[in-house]
């Protein structure tokens with residue numbers, strides 16, 4: 732993983748004058764050009780730490796579709812274990828931990844993990860650096876609830892099948908997976924998507940359902956920020 736000592740953040744980022752999405756995309760494209768498609772996350776969080784960037788997806792609270800699912804499903808995490816994938820600054824992990832789950836939250840960016848720990852000093856969750864594409868082996872089928880929000884779509888399409896498979900493998904028998912992702916039409920070709928993000932097609936949502944992991948609920952709803960954009964919320968159960 733690239734760190735800020737070996738790869739300094741771009742001095743051109745001015746958080747006051749640059750759209751955070753544009754600045755993040757610029758970092759992403761620099762990483763992609765170097766064939767290192769995940770290096771930009773650490774560069775972005777690190778620049779944000781230094782006041783040189785804004786993390787565009789940091790909502791300062793749990794994702795509304797996760798909050799809504801919690802209100803409806805009322806899951807009781809007592810005595811259960813949860814994993815939050817690509818946890819960023821930790822808002823979703825905090826909600827999950829407050830449900831009683833023994834919660835592990837991971838991200839590939841060490842600075843994101845440090846930022847999450849600092850933002851939630853009284854957290855009940857355990858935050859750690861890990862790579863979804865090379866996760867700890869003891870996470871295999873180890874969790875009652877796995878929450879994946881906007882991580883697979885943040886990876887280039889060529890990596891999404893592997894990332895999708897890895898996410899599903901964390902779910903234990905009897906456990907659930909909740910996926911929230913930007914949606915794209917099945918007939919929109921991969922070549923037409925200029926990510927990040929690379930939103931998921933319906934086929935991409937179905938791809939989480941490998942073997943005995945079944946899709947049990949799927950919603951597609953417009954984004955409150957831009958009604959032309961849609962998000963998936965998919966729930967899976969491993970029998």
Ligand SMILES: C[S@@+](CC[C@H](N)C(=O)[O-])C[C@H]1O[C@@H](n2cnc3c(N)ncnc32)[C@H](O)[C@@H]1O
Nearest residue numbers: 772817819838839840862863864880881882885
């Ligand atoms: C678009 S952000 C979403 C963050 C958070 N889930 C949210 O919804 O606010 C994608 C996150 O996935 C993390 N990430 C990207 N690739 C990863 C990987 N291979 N393993 C673990 N985390 C990864 C990034 O560092 C970033 O925090």
